[in-house]
Amino acid sequence: MLKAHFLKVLGLSIVLTSTAAQAMSLDWSGGYRAEWVEVDKPSLTNPTERKAYGLNYLYLTPKIIAADGINIISRFDVFNSEMYPGSQLGTIWGMNTSDVAATSGNQGPATVSASQLYLSVNQEFGSLKVGRMPFDFGLGMLYSGGNGSFDHWYNTRDMVSYKVIVGDWSLTPMLGRMYANDFGQGNNQTFWGAQLQYENIEAKSLMGVYVEQKKGARTTLNYSDAQKAAYCAGATPCDVAGDMSINTTSFVIGRGWDAFGYKFEGAFQSGETGIRRGTEDVKMDGFGLAAELYFPARESKWDYSFKLGMATGDSDSTNFSGFAFNKNYDVAMLMFNHRLGGADLFNTNAVKPRYPSDQTQPDQLSVGNSADDESVGNAYYLAPTVNYTINERFNLRNTLIYAQLMNAVPNSVDAKKDLGLEWDIEVVYKPIERVQWVNQLGLLFPGEAWKNGTGTTGNKGNDFTFGFASKAAISF
Structure with a gap:
């Protein structure tokens, strides 16, 4: 009797399991990345503050197919960076979290975190998304989901969005929260946005616009000391004294032909930062432009591309007019990618990460011990590439980068704007599909701008420096 009952339960379990398996499946994707980076003299003078570090990182993206058109998507980041939480940089080779590193028998555990989790409901004419999801736009100049093989950063949003698709056109309104102190109402940062886009893959045509308004209560504006100092241009007193309300308008256009193609993106920011300098509220007023031109190889072994762009710097005595590109948007291996020199020439202290986040502790990130956390700002650049x-x-790729400051720092008659010339050489090896190994050599010939003028605030050094990177990525 007991045996018969057991067989019935077992049979029912098999039936239910089989039914569930037919109704739901799990699809995995992800990627692994390993890197080694060296920068000989990031200080551009003595002491050199030389950098040499390795990175190790894995991400896994499971997609639960709950029903036809209904998916639950998440992302797990394995070996996260302790110094850059909220990034996909990876853990430093040799990082040891053991209590006594000198006598420990292992490296100690690294962290695993979930950076995305959202519901996606696909319909005939649109799709609904709810949860924490990646967000990007255009070239990734301002918003980047971090989908590149070697992207170290990403933008995610807790939001609800609905994408309406009509032919080649799509309209996506979205509403979400960027920050919340607790379960109560009012102590949070919210945003609303809308994206209108036209994309024709066959004609290689792209046109889009994105508008956004972000608001934040005064109690949620946890600016770092360096960020407040950047917004106030060093003036005191400088502190949070009001609410934040920032408007952003971005656009992108692109077109491609057999022998030529281009993409162009621009972004404009304005509004209230919530910071008060003396008796005046600091407003935001900056913009950035980026263009990419392509000349495909066709039947030749040679192909060419060209990057050019600019970002405003802080030149206003009252408002903050600086603008910073997304850290994923790399123009050069060294310039605008690693912190260099002895001054904030690019006005990017306003957005640079801080470690630790505890304001009572000194910031441990500097020119000599930071990763590639610099951004394009207060400059214009030209970067032709021959592949x-x-x-x-x-593949053998050569890129020349020339750049100048928009506004000399400090704003004095003897300060220079020339940032100099960089030559990047890359060898790209792709043994099989979805696997690549890239070796880079960057040679930087700094201009006079790195000296930051003369007198007591100048002569910071503009010595030649170089960098090397070897990195491999596998996607699956």
């Missing part, structure tokens, strides 16, 4: 396809597995 030679050696064979189906090897």
